[in-house]
Amino acid sequence: MSTSQTTTTEHHPALAHQFDSMEQQQDASTFGMWVFLLTEIMMFGGLFTAYLIYRIKYYPAFVAGSTSISVIWGFINTLVLICSSFTMAMAVWSAQTSRRKLQIWFLIGTMILGSVFLGIKAKEYYDKYDECHIPGLGHQIIGKPFNTTGGCSATDSKLGNISKEIRDHAAESHEEVSKESADQTADQTQIFFSFYFAMTGLHAFHMIIGLGLLTWLLMRATRGHFDSQYYTPMELGGLYWHFVDIVWIFLFPLLYLISRHKGGA
Amino acid sequence: MSTATTTPAPVMPARHFLNDNYGIRSWLLTKDHKRIAILYLLSITVFFFIGGIFAALIRLHLLTPNGELFSADTYNRLFTMHGVNMIFFFLIPSVPAVIGNFVLPIMVGTKDLAFPKINLLSWYLYIGGATFSIIAMVSGGVDTGWTFYAPLSSGYLRGHVVLMAVGILIVGFSSIFTGLNFIVTVHRMRAPGMTWGRLPLFVWSNYAASLIMVLGTPVIAITLTLLALERGFHIGIFDPKLGGDPVLFQHMFWFYSHPAVYIMILPGMGVISEIVPCFSRKRIFGYAFVAFSSIAIAVFGFVVWAHHMFVAGISVYSALVFSLLSYAVAIPSAVKVFNWTATMYKGSVQMDTPMLYAMAFIGLFTIGGLTGLFLAALGLDIHIHDTYFVVAHFHYVMVGGMVTAYMGGLHFWWPKMTGRMYPEVPAKLAAIVTFIGFNLTFFPQFILGYMGMPRRYWAYPPEFQVLNVLSTAGASILSVGFILPLFYFLWSLKYGEVAGNNPWKATGLEWETTSPPPTHNFHQIPIVTKDPYAYGEEEEEVPVVH
Amino acid sequence: MSDHSHSHPTPGLYLVIFIALVIGTCATWGIAFVDLGIWNPVIALAIAVTKATLVVLFFMHIYYSSKLTKITISAGIFWLLIMITMSLSDYLTRTFLPQ
Numbered sequence: 001m002s003t004s005q006t007t008t009t010e011h012h013p014a015l016a017h018q019f020d021s022m023e024q025q026q027d028a029s030t031f032g033m034w035v036f037l038l039t040e041i042m043m044f045g046g047l048f049t050a051y052l053i054y055r056i057k058y059y060p061a062f063v064a065g066s067t068s069i070s071v072i073w074g075f076i077n078t079l080v081l082i083c084s085s086f087t088m089a090m091a092v093w094s095a096q097t098s099r100r101k102l103q104i105w106f107l108i109g110t111m112i113l114g115s116v117f118l119g120i121k122a123k124e125y126y127d128k129y130d131e132c133h134i135p136g137l138g139h140q141i142i143g144k145p146f147n148t149t150g151g152c153s154a155t156d157s158k159l160g161n162i163s164k165e166i167r168d169h170a171a172e173s174h175e176e177v178s179k180e181s182a183d184q185t186a187d188q189t190q191i192f193f194s195f196y197f198a199m200t201g202l203h204a205f206h207m208i209i210g211l212g213l214l215t216w217l218l219m220r221a222t223r224g225h226f227d228s229q230y231y232t233p234m235e236l237g238g239l240y241w242h243f244v245d246i247v248w249i250f251l252f253p254l255l256y257l258i259s260r261h262k263g264g265a
Numbered sequence: 266m267s268t269a270t271t272t273p274a275p276v277m278p279a280r281h282f283l284n285d286n287y288g289i290r291s292w293l294l295t296k297d298h299k300r301i302a303i304l305y306l307l308s309i310t311v312f313f314f315i316g317g318i319f320a321a322l323i324r325l326h327l328l329t330p331n332g333e334l335f336s337a338d339t340y341n342r343l344f345t346m347h348g349v350n351m352i353f354f355f356l357i358p359s360v361p362a363v364i365g366n367f368v369l370p371i372m373v374g375t376k377d378l379a380f381p382k383i384n385l386l387s388w389y390l391y392i393g394g395a396t397f398s399i400i401a402m403v404s405g406g407v408d409t410g411w412t413f414y415a416p417l418s419s420g421y422l423r424g425h426v427v428l429m430a431v432g433i434l435i436v437g438f439s440s441i442f443t444g445l446n447f448i449v450t451v452h453r454m455r456a457p458g459m460t461w462g463r464l465p466l467f468v469w470s471n472y473a474a475s476l477i478m479v480l481g482t483p484v485i486a487i488t489l490t491l492l493a494l495e496r497g498f499h500i501g502i503f504d505p506k507l508g509g510d511p512v513l514f515q516h517m518f519w520f521y522s523h524p525a526v527y528i529m530i531l532p533g534m535g536v537i538s539e540i541v542p543c544f545s546r547k548r549i550f551g552y553a554f555v556a557f558s559s560i561a562i563a564v565f566g567f568v569v570w571a572h573h574m575f576v577a578g579i580s581v582y583s584a585l586v587f588s589l590l591s592y593a594v595a596i597p598s599a600v601k602v603f604n605w606t607a608t609m610y611k612g613s614v615q616m617d618t619p620m621l622y623a624m625a626f627i628g629l630f631t632i633g634g635l636t637g638l639f640l641a642a643l644g645l646d647i648h649i650h651d652t653y654f655v656v657a658h659f660h661y662v663m664v665g666g667m668v669t670a671y672m673g674g675l676h677f678w679w680p681k682m683t684g685r686m687y688p689e690v691p692a693k694l695a696a697i698v699t700f701i702g703f704n705l706t707f708f709p710q711f712i713l714g715y716m717g718m719p720r721r722y723w724a725y726p727p728e729f730q731v732l733n734v735l736s737t738a739g740a741s742i743l744s745v746g747f748i749l750p751l752f753y754f755l756w757s758l759k760y761g762e763v764a765g766n767n768p769w770k771a772t773g774l775e776w777e778t779t780s781p782p783p784t785h786n787f788h789q790i791p792i793v794t795k796d797p798y799a800y801g802e803e804e805e806e807v808p809v810v811h
Numbered sequence: 812m813s814d815h816s817h818s819h820p821t822p823g824l825y826l827v828i829f830i831a832l833v834i835g836t837c838a839t840w841g842i843a844f845v846d847l848g849i850w851n852p853v854i855a856l857a858i859a860v861t862k863a864t865l866v867v868l869f870f871m872h873i874y875y876s877s878k879l880t881k882i883t884i885s886a887g888i889f890w891l892l893i894m895i896t897m898s899l900s901d902y903l904t905r906t907f908l909p910q
Contacts (some may be wrong), residue, residue, distance in 0.1 A: 016381075018454070028453040031880060032446075038479055038886065038887040042483040042887070043484070045890075047487055048891075049517070056903075086828075086832075090825060093820075093822060191509065194501065235872075243871075246863045249859050252839070253843070253852070258852070261846040513898075516898050520898075579901045582900070582907065586900065
C-alpha cells in the first residue's frame with residue numbers, strides 16, 4: 001500500500017527506480033530471462049524442425065554423415081558441458097549463500113570447462129576441414145572443395161572416404177551397394193554437414209556469448225557485488241548457461257548417434 | 266512538483282517528460298519509455314513515407330498496361346522494397362513500439378517498463394536494422410518480394426538479399442525485446458488493484474501480440490540466417506538443385522509471418538477497443554470476450570500458416586487441416602467486431618476524429634477479414650491465389666485495419682503525448698479523405714484479382730486498365746490523407762489548444778496523470794479500484810460479462 | 812529427493828543431479844552401439860528429455876519457481892511441438908495421394 005516513491009524499506013544500491021522492492025526486481029528479471037529463453041527455444045526449434053525433416057528425407061546420408069564424425073569427442077564434450085553446468089549451479093548457490101571466494105572459483109571452473117568444450121569443438125571442426133567435409137562451394141572461401149571420396153586429407157589420405165565406408169558397411173551385412181548409389185548418398189551428406197555446422201555453430205556462438213557473460217560476472221563477483229541480498233545477474237547467467245547445456249544434450253544424440261551400431265566409433 | 270492546476274482553461278504542466286531535461290544526449294540515452302516511444306514515432310514515420318513513395322511509384326507504373334515507366338526488374342525491386350519497409354519497419358513496430366511504449370506502462374500504473382535499458386536497446390536495434398535496409402535499398406534493392414522465397418532468393422537473383430536479411434534479423438530482435446518487456450511489465454509491474462480483469466483491452470491485445478513476437482520472431486531469425494548461409498556458402502538447405510526443399514523455407518517463413526499479421530493487427534484492435542467505448546460513452550460490451558479473443562487470436566494464429574502454401578505442393582491432407590483451422594481464427598476476430606458494434610449500439614456516439622478512424626477500421630477490417638475467409642477456402646484459393654484479390658485482402662486488413670487504427674490511436678493519444686490538441690477540422694477531413702482514397706485504391710483490386718490479374722507483374726492485359734486507373738486515382742487521394750496529418754500534427758505542437766489531463770473524459774490511468782505525463786508517469790502510484798470503461802455509470806444497462 | 816521447505820536446492824542435490832546426468836550420457840553413448848531398430852533414436856531422445864528435465868527442474872530451479880515460470884517453459888515446449896508436428900503433418904502425408 002505504498003503510495004510514495006520513497007518507501008520505508010532501505011534502498012539497495014542495485015534496485016532500479018521502476019521497481020518497488022528487490023524481490024519484485026529479481027522476480028521480474030528472472031521471468032524476463034525465461035521469456036528470453038523461450039525465444040531461444042523457438043530459434044533452435046526452427047533448426048531442429050528443419051533437421052528432423054531432412055533426417056527423414058535423407059536418412060541413409062544422415063547415417064553416413066553422422067558415422068563420419070568422431071563420437072568419442074562428442075561424448076567427452078557432453079561430459080565437459082555437464083560438468084560446467086554443475087560448476088555453474090554451484091557458483092549460483094555460492095552467491096545465494098554469500099560465499100564470495102567460492103563463487104569466484106566456481107565461475108573460473110565453469111569458464112575453463114567452457115573453453116575446453118570450444119577447444120574440442122575447434123579440433124572437430126578442423127578434422128572435418130582436413131577431411132574436406134565442409135559443405136558448399138568451399139573452395140571459394142576456405143580453399144578445399146567438398147569431397148566424400150577420400151584422398152583429400154593432408155594428414156591421412158585414407159580419411160574422409162564416406163562413399164567407401166557406405167559400401168564397406170553394406171558389405172558387412174551382405175548387401176550390395178553400387179558405387180554410383182554410394183557416391184550419391186555420400187554427396188547428400190552435404191545436407192547433414194550443413195546442419196551439423198549450422199547447429200553446432202549456433203550452439204558454439206551461444207557458448208562464446210556465455211563465456212563473455214561469465215567474464216562479466218567474474219569481474220563483478222571479484223568486486224563482491226553478489227551476496228544473498230542481490231545475486232540476480234548470477235542467477236540469470238546460470239539460466240543462460242544451463243540452457244546452452246540443454247541444447248547440447250539434444251544435439252549430441254541427434255548429430256553424433258544416428259544408427260551408430262551400423263558404423264564404428 | 267505537482268502543480269497541475271485544474272482550472273476551466275487547462276494549462277500545460279510546469280514539468281513533464283518533454284522538458285525534464287534537454288539536449289541530444291538526454292534523448293539518445295534516455296531510458297524513459299515515453300521518450301523511446303517518440304524516437305520510434307519519428308523513425309517509423311520516415312519508413313512509412315519511404316514505403317509510401319515506393320507504393321506511389323508502383324501505382325504510377327500500373328497506370329498503363331505495358332509498363333512504360335520502369336523496367337520489369339526495377340518494378341520487382343519497387344514492390345519488394347515497399348513490402349519490406351512497410352511490414353518490418355513500419356507495421357510491426359507501429360502500434361506496439363509507438364503507442365504501446367507510450368501508454369502501456371501508464372495504463373498498468375507503473376513508472377516505466379520492466380527493463381528500460383532493453384527498451385532503449387530495442388530502438389537502437391531498430392535503427393541498426395533500418396540502416397542495413399537503407400544500405401540495401403541505396404545499393405540497388407532486393408527483387409525477391411518481401412517473402413524471400415527460396416531458391417529465388419538463395420541463389421538466382423542478384424539483389425542484396427543478405428544485407429536485407431541481416432537488417433530484418435536485427436529489427437526482429439528489436440521486436441522481440443519490445444514483446445519481452447511488455448510481457449514482463451504486464452505480469453509483474455501492475456499497480457495495486459490493477460487485476461487482470463481491470464486491465465484495459467489495449468494492454469490485453471498488446472500482451473497477445475507480444476506473445477507472438479516472442480514465440481514467432483526467433484523462427485524468422487533462424488530462417489533468414491539459413492537463407493543467408495545458403496546464399497553465401499551454397500549449402501543445400503532450401504535449393505532443390507543442391508538437395509534442399511524450397512517448401513521448407515515457406516513453412517518456416519510463414520510460421521512467423523502468418524502470426525506476424527496478428528502482431529500487426531492485434532494492437533490495432535486494442536486501439537479500437539479503447540476508442541469505441543470512449544466515444545460511445547458506454548462500457549465495452551463483453552469485456553472478457555474481447556480480452557480473451559486477443560489471446561485466442563494469438564494462439565490460433567500459430568496453427569494456420571500453411572494456408573499461404575496451398576498451391577506450393579504441400580500434402581492435401583495437411584492443406585485440409587490448415588484450411589479448417591484458418592476458419593477457426595476468424596471466430597475471435599468476429600467476436601471483437603460484434604462487441605464493438607454492440608458497444609456503439611444505443612450509445613451516445615460522438616464523431617470525433619479518433620472515432621471516425623475507429624469506425625473506418627471496423628468496416629474495412631470486416632471486409633478484409635471476410636475476404637480472408639475466401640482465401641482460406643482450399644478450393645477457392647486455387648483460383649485467386651497470387652492475384653490482386655490477395656493484395657486487396659491484406660491491404661484491407663493492414664492499411665484499412667492497422668494503419669487506420671494507428672492513425673486513430675495517434676489522434677486519440679496525441680493530446681496525452683504532447684499536451685496539445687490537434688486541429689479537429691483538418692483531422693476529420695484527413696480521416697474522410699483516407700477512407701475514400703483507400704476504398705478507391707483497393708476495392709478495384711478485388712475485382713481485378715477475381716478477374717485473374719496476377720500480383721507482382723509489371724504489365725497487364727489492356728482490359729484491366731480501367732480498374733487500374735481507378736486504383737491509381739484512389740492512391741493519389743489516399744496519399745493526401747496520409748500527408749495531411751503530418752502537417753497539422755506538427756502545427757499543433759506549437760499552436761494546438763492546450764489539452765488538459767483528460768480532453769476526451771475517458772477512463773483509464775493514462776488520463777489521470779498530466780498531459781504530457783511527468784517523467785515517472787505519476788506523482789503518486791495510483792491504486793485502482795474501478796473496472797475499466799466505467800462510462801455512464803448511472804445509466805448502466807448492458808450487463809458486463811466477467 | 813528434495814525438500815519443499817528449502818527454497819533452493821543444496822550442493823548435495825546438485826551432486827546427485829550431476830551424477831544422474833553423467834550416467835544418462837554414458838547410457839546414451841553405450842546404447843547407441845546396440846542395434847535396437849527403431850528404438851535407438853527413441854531411447855536416445857527419451858534419455859535426452861530426461862536429462863533436460865533434470866537440468867530445468869533443479870539446475871534452473873523450475874521445481875522451486877512460481878507457476879508463471881512453469882507455464883512459460885511449458886508454452887515454449889508446446890509451441891515447439893506445434894511447429895514440429897504441423898510441419899511434419901505436411902511432409903509425412905505428401906505421398907498418400909487420393910485415388
